Amino acid sequence: MSDFEMSGGDLEQMYQEVILEAARNPHGKEHFAPDLASEESSQGAETTVRANHEYCTPGESHQFNPTCGDEATVHAEVSDAEPSTIERLVWDGHGCSISQASLSVMVDLVEGKTVDEAMKLADTFHKLMESRGKGLNDEQAEDALDDGIVFQGVSQYPMRIKCALLGWEGMKDAVAKALTAKEK
Amino acid sequence: MTDFAAIRSQFPILDQEIHGHPLVYLDSAATSQKPQCVIDAEAEFYRTINAGVHRGAHELAARSTMAFEQARAKVAKLVGANSAEGEEEIVVTSGATAGLNLLATAFGNASLGRGGETAKRFALKPGDEIVVTKAEHHSVLLPFQELAMRTGATLKWIDLDDEGRVRSDTADEVITDRTKIVAVTHVGNTTGAITDIAPIVRRAHEVGAVFVLDACQSVPHLKVDFHAMDVDFAAWSAHKMYGPTGVGFLYGKRDMLEALPPANFGGSMVELAWMDKEAQYMEPPARFEAGTQPVAQVVAAGVAAEWLMNIGMENLEAHERTITDELLKMGDIEGIRILGPRSNENRIGTVAFEVEGVHPHDVGQFIDAQGIAIRVGHHCAQPVHRHFGVYASNRASSGIYNSVEDAQALIEALGKVRPFFEVR
Numbered sequence: 001m002s003d004f005e006m007s008g009g010d011l012e013q014m015y016q017e018v019i020l021e022a023a024r025n026p027h028g029k030e031h032f033a034p035d036l037a038s039e040e041s042s043q044g045a046e047t048t049v050r051a052n053h054e055y056c057t058p059g060e061s062h063q064f065n066p067t068c069g070d071e072a073t074v075h076a077e078v079s080d081a082e083p084s085t086i087e088r089l090v091w092d093g094h095g096c097s098i099s100q101a102s103l104s105v106m107v108d109l110v111e112g113k114t115v116d117e118a119m120k121l122a123d124t125f126h127k128l129m130e131s132r133g134k135g136l137n138d139e140q141a142e143d144a145l146d147d148g149i150v151f152q153g154v155s156q157y158p159m160r161i162k163c164a165l166l167g168w169e170g171m172k173d174a175v176a177k178a179l180t181a182k183e184k
Numbered sequence: 185m186t187d188f189a190a191i192r193s194q195f196p197i198l199d200q201e202i203h204g205h206p207l208v209y210l211d212s213a214a215t216s217q218k219p220q221c222v223i224d225a226e227a228e229f230y231r232t233i234n235a236g237v238h239r240g241a242h243e244l245a246a247r248s249t250m251a252f253e254q255a256r257a258k259v260a261k262l263v264g265a266n267s268a269e270g271e272e273e274i275v276v277t278s279g280a281t282a283g284l285n286l287l288a289t290a291f292g293n294a295s296l297g298r299g300g301e302t303a304k305r306f307a308l309k310p311g312d313e314i315v316v317t318k319a320e321h322h323s324v325l326l327p328f329q330e331l332a333m334r335t336g337a338t339l340k341w342i343d344l345d346d347e348g349r350v351r352s353d354t355a356d357e358v359i360t361d362r363t364k365i366v367a368v369t370h371v372g373n374t375t376g377a378i379t380d381i382a383p384i385v386r387r388a389h390e391v392g393a394v395f396v397l398d399a400c401q402s403v404p405h406l407k408v409d410f411h412a413m414d415v416d417f418a419a420w421s422a423h424k425m426y427g428p429t430g431v432g433f434l435y436g437k438r439d440m441l442e443a444l445p446p447a448n449f450g451g452s453m454v455e456l457a458w459m460d461k462e463a464q465y466m467e468p469p470a471r472f473e474a475g476t477q478p479v480a481q482v483v484a485a486g487v488a489a490e491w492l493m494n495i496g497m498e499n500l501e502a503h504e505r506t507i508t509d510e511l512l513k514m515g516d517i518e519g520i521r522i523l524g525p526r527s528n529e530n531r532i533g534t535v536a537f538e539v540e541g542v543h544p545h546d547v548g549q550f551i552d553a554q555g556i557a558i559r560v561g562h563h564c565a566q567p568v569h570r571h572f573g574v575y576a577s578n579r580a581s582s583g584i585y586n587s588v589e590d591a592q593a594l595i596e597a598l599g600k601v602r603p604f605f606e607v608r
Contacts, residue, residue, distance in 0.1 A: 010203070011553045011604075015546075020606060068545050068561050069575030094575070096545035097605065163545065 013153035014160075015097065018105075022147075023097035028107030033062070033073035033092035055080050056087050059178030063093075063170040065162055070095030072103055074170030078178040084115040086175065096163050098154055103167035105147045115175055121145070122168050129155045129164055186499045192585040194219040205555025208590045212583030213373055213401060213534045214559050216426045218488075225487040226428055229480040237479050238452055238470065252479050255486025256469075262489040262497075263399075263418070264409035265435050273410075273441065275434040275469040276477055280400045281323040283419035283434035284367075286472060287396060288327035289447035291365060295335045299445025306364070306394060306444065310336030313363040315393075317342040317350045318571055319372040319379070322564045324398045328367050337364070342384070344571050347525045348375035355387040363393045370408070370418075371401035374565045374579065375524030376508075376534035378402070385414050394440070400424055404583075405504060405532045407497035416440050425492065426584070427485035430478045441468035450474035500584055507582040508533035510591035514580075517595070519602050523572045533582030536563070539598070541607035544576045550604060551578075554597045 056077035064071045072093035079085040089111040091103050106125075110118045124141045125148055133156035135149075136142050142149050151164050192198060195217045200207050209217060229251065235244035237252045260267035260274045267274065277283040293299060294306035308314070314332050316325055318341050332339040342358050343351050350368065359366060366388040371378050381397065388395040397418040402408055404425040410418050417440060422431040436444065446453060446465055453474040456464040465471050492500070508528050512535060515522045519540040525531045539547050548560035559579040562569050569575055580594055 011550065014549070015605070024606070068543075069566075069569075070543075070545075071575075094543075096543035098545070157549070160545070160549070 010153075010156070014157065016150045016153065018147050018150045019097060019101040022101035022104040026100050026104035028090050028104060028111070029092065029100075030090045031092055032075070032090075033071075035094070057178045057182040059174040059176065059181060061170045061173035061177065063166050063173070065095070065099075065166060068096065068163075070099045070163060070166055072099065072167050072170050074103075074167060074174045076171060076174035076178055078115060078175060078182060080182065084179060084182070086110055086113055086115060086118055089171065091167060091170065095166065096160075098151075098160055098163040099166045102151060102164045105151075106167050106171060109146060109148055110171060115179065118175065119172065121148075122172055125151070125168055126165065128152060129161045131155050186495060186503070188503050188584070188587070191219075191495065192587070194221070195585050196220060196223075198585060202555040202557075203553050208556040208586075208593050210580040210582065210586065210590060210594060211557045211559050212404070212424070212586075213563075213579065213581030215423050215429070216404060216583050217585065218426055218428070219491060221491055222427060222484045222488045225484040226480045229483045234480065237477060248479055251483045251486075252477070255483045255489075258486040258489040258493075259433055262493055263403060263435060264411050266438060270467070271438055272469045273435055273438055275436065275441070275472045276482055277419070277432040277434050277472075278430055278478065279423075279432035280398070280419045280421040281432075283432050284323050284396070284398070285327045286434060286447045287417055287419070287444075288331040290444050290472075291394075292331055292334055293445045293447060299443070302443040303445045305392075308332075308335035308337040308364055311362060312337040313340050313360065314338070314365045314367070315340045315342065315359050315363050315388075316367050317369065317379070318344050318567050319348065319350050319369050319375065319377070320367070320565065320567070321369065321373050321398060321400070322566070324367050324369060324396075325567065328365065331365075338362075342368070344375075344568065347377070348372060348523060348568060348571065349377045349525065349530075350379045350384075352380040352383045355384040359384070359387045359391055359393065361391050363388070363391055365396065366393050367396040367398070369398040369401070371405070371532055371534070372524065372565075372568065373401050373534065374536045374563050374568045374577065376401075376531045376536070376581070377525050378406070378530040378532065380530070381413065381415070389414070399435075401532065401534065404492075406501055410435050422481070422485035422488065425485075425488055427488035428478075428481040431481040431485050433485075434472070436468070438468075441472075444468070444472075446471050446474070448472070448474040451476075495584070503584070504533045504582050504586075506588055507586050507591050508535070510588050510595065511535045511580055511582065513591075514595055514598050517599055519607065520598060523569075523574070523577050533586075534579065535581070536577045536579040538572075538574055538577055539601050542601055542605045544578045546605060547578050547598075547601055550601050551594070551597050554593070556594055556597055558594070 077088040233247045235248040237249040257267040265273040291306045294303040295308045397415040399418045399420040418435040423429040523536040544560040
């Protein structure tokens with residue numbers, strides 16, 4: 001990509017191939033939520049998607065970044081059996097390549113994991129995004145994030161950290177709602 | 185002929201590199217940069233004459249009051265308003281948003297019966313109408329939407345055409361005998377389109393409604409004359425016209441300001457105050473300037489107004505039109521859609537656009553990496569974006585210091601966006 005005359009390769013570091021590819025063909029994306037960019041849709045109301053699996057309890061969370069309009073509705077289904085496991089994780093929304101790729105990578109990382117494992121990953125990803133481009137200095141944690149580590153470059157840009165965290169916030173909230181519903 | 189290269193050199197901030205490239209600033213619709221004379225004026229005020237205005241009797245207080253009032257007069261001259269003592273038509277505010285909220289609050293107070301007989305022209309009740317347009321910045325839409333909700337009035341709006349221009353031709357239908365307030369943007373902050381306000385002003389006055397103009401995007405770029413335009417009120421900010429932040433101005437026809445009840449209460453706006461009786465408020469503009477004013481910034485804004493008049497708004501308009509010509513060429517790049525008028529007629533050098541397949545945040549990041557500053561997001565105008573079927577966009581906007589080369593640098597960079605993000 002040398003023909004783009006970027007400054008010190010910062011841009012390439014941010015937009016790594018994994019991110020561009022995931023943004024183009026995101027995993028876990030389905031169409032079930034209203035769109036705030038449409039005049040017909042008066043508000044980003046949460047949808048009422050039922051659990052696909054009868055043995056699961058669903059939870060849903062609508063996340064929105066008012067500065068750029070990125071939005072993601074994350075739908076998580078948590079197993080009724082213990083330990084609580086995220087059996088299904090899908091989302092709908094639109095946004096920049098960072099937010100879309102982050103959602104996609106998150107689905108790959110978290111679906112099928114126990115809630116405890118998922119929360120630990122969310123915590124590790126959060127720390128990566130707070131690292132100001134320096135990374136985690138923890139090989140085990142970096143390995144656990146797998147493709148998620150490509151977002152290290154994004155953490156240099158304070159204005160973009162929220163983009164990368166949008167989906168993860170939605171996942172945490174959706175799972176928390178599912179757990180609350182499950183206890184009832 | 186005006187030497188715009190020399191004018192550019194008066195802006196010290198522009199003489200720097202961003203990400204290894206010379207800075208190209210194309211975000212003047214968000215805020216303009218400041219010439220050295222404005223920066224110096226603010227510091228000089230603090231160095232030599234800082235004191236409270238309209239209070240105290242010492243020499244510095246007198247000098248600062250004089251400087252403050254001279255600044256008001258310069259700003260008044262820029263927009264064709266009166267400034268003679270007792271006839272002032274310019275109110276100092278903390279910004280355009282504050283000015284528009286001041287109006288909406290004052291109209292609300294009038295609706296509650298405050299301000300006596302003369303304020304009744306501003307009073308709203310259920311069944312009355314407030315008319316705005318779909319092109320409004322949130323700072324126009326929201327204060328008047330809230331006012332409608334507080335008073336039970338109905339909020340209506342004038343629609344936009346496919347290019348995002350205000351449908352002035354529908355003013356006669358939308359504005360009815362029940363309409364009491366009409367608030368319209370002079371230049372769309374997203375589309376850059378200049379509103380044909382004459383038919384709207386005429387219709388508003390025909391039905392006895394008050395006409396409010398959002399002049400934020402016109403005063404810095406066009407020669408405006410509020411008397412000639414016959415608007416009743418107009419609000420704009422200093423920071424977009426090469427002045428400091430934290431200052432704005434509210435124009436009101438003298439009889440309108442005299443009839444308008446106050447919105448903010450406190451020191452320096454009251455003649456007589458008692459514990460057990462209603463206060464007696466000052467005449468405009470003091471009635472609307474409660475509390476300590478940002479004096480140094482107002483003085484510097486006056487310097488900005490004078491600086492603009494010395495250059496000549498007609499010269500500035502002609503210069504910026506050449507930049508707009510160049511910016512509009514982005515519409516020829518495959519995959520770029522301009523959200524606003526494609527032709528350089530009745531528009532300014534504010535050009536919003538969409539790059540098909542690339543989110544505005546990603547476009548902005550790519551452009552920024554080449555040292556070019558543009559705005560991304562909804563520019564505080566969500567309804568106009570929904571009109572175009574998008575939530576956010578990119579926006580390049582020119583200022584006095586831009587050159588045709590600046591616009592060319594952007595066009596060149598924009599041509600590389602879709603290839604970089606591998607959009608086919």
